[in-house]
Amino acid sequence: MNTHVIAPAPPLRRILSHAALEARILLTNGEQILVAIVMPALVLIGLRLLPVGRLEDVAPIDTAMAATLATALVSTSFTSQAIQTGFDRRNGVLRWVATTPLGRDGYLAGKILATLGVHVLQVLVLSLLGIALGWRPEVTGLLLLVPVWLTGTVAFGSLGMLVAGTLRTEAVLAVSNLLFLLFVSVGGIAFPLVSYPRILRGLVDLLPSGALGELMRAGLGGGALMVGSFLVLLVWAVGGVLAVIRWFRWTDS
């Protein structure tokens, strides 16, 4: 006779346990560290040293930090999650978790928590690097960026899940890395919209990366909150979640 209690662990413990596993995998994988820390750090150093991506009346270190933190957000929310979830889907992990007490909801909740946890770590490391390079952040600007940060995480996280849940694993790798590079280089993250040719400006303005880049620069450069850009990011976030609900496939077959 089984005298043990056969029951699931409490919901919060299950989710925290999954978040810890995901965060551990993210932080112990060399390629993921490259994407999460090294590439944003290169953006910071590049923009600090080269006379590009700057705005009039804004200290170069502020625009550089804005681009760096936006790059960090996209790297973890989009690229890392797309790759990790894509492999989990191919390896049948998404099927297996659905049969455990964690379930699909718990898997997603843990994943979001792990992403936010890694974000905090990225912000800390990159901020220290920024401070070493002369960045002096204002607390008000940083606080204004919290809703931007959360909306951006949802927008890029859902895009990452969409890539992971609809494409073959090989395609997930290629697409997520390519889009990451495009978002950062020509999608409005590394360079402000004013530096784009007029004809492209309207297009980049409507990209989630363009909106995020502009909002980060406004927040860290002491500019006014840009309602238009925030709405663009919000639409991407809501649309992304709806698209994931509609098209995400939990199995590879």
Add this chain to the structure above:
Amino acid sequence: MHNDTPALVAEDLTLSYGPVRALDGLDLRAEHGAVTAVLGPNGAGKTTAISCATGLLRPDGGSVRVLGEDPWRAGPGHRARVGVMIQDGGLTSGAPALTLLRYGASLHADPLDVDEVAQHLGIDEFGGTLVRRLSGGQRQRLALALAIIGRPDLVFLDEPTAGMDPSIRRRVRTLIKGLARTGTAVVLTTHLMDDVAGLADSVCVIARGRALASGSVDEVISDHQAGRGAACLQATLRDIEPGSLDALTADLQSLAAKHGARLELGAGGAADLESVLLDLMEEDA
């Protein structure tokens, strides 16, 4: 403690993938404290049937009750009582083996002792190795450990001993028997007839999404043979003196001739079941 209701009752299950009918009126039962083997060729519907029973797929028709619940609607409380080892492993490739087992245990309120399970299945030998660097057999052991770590009342094992070396396979069989002895219902799919003959209390042979035969191993074999107009009796004689082997064989032959039966000498069990399986497939084709 369990009541008399079977751990798994599937009746008249149907499920189609587009034009392909994967399940076509499948009936399947599994009792507590017994090992039920689901047999059939590739594409017979074994994995689809298990997917329906574990809530991964919703059947188009028929009903499936697992521990008295509809697995499609069941919550975490139900899933804690059902252990699952899926065919492709379902293991996160970037985690070390033992970390993943501890994580699996942490999803349960009162799991088995992780170190004991790891030691029993030899997982401690590769505990620090990332899943993506494990061999097929090592992954199988880890997936099996994850399926049983929550002390399930019912465990589904999809080809549990595939890719394992003989000594580990023997250890795994002992473990599965032990699970059944303590009241767990074990449902396994396999292509290895040794697994079935040595392990299963009952079998269900399926092809094209339907059950072709079910019952205990002996029942399935004798029913099949009786259906073909002849019964079969199998005996094993042990402790024979080597010198009297010829005389015994002659006696057995004359005994068989007296009753008009054909005598076959040699190993039985697994080979018999395999031939039944092949016959059934042939008849169904």
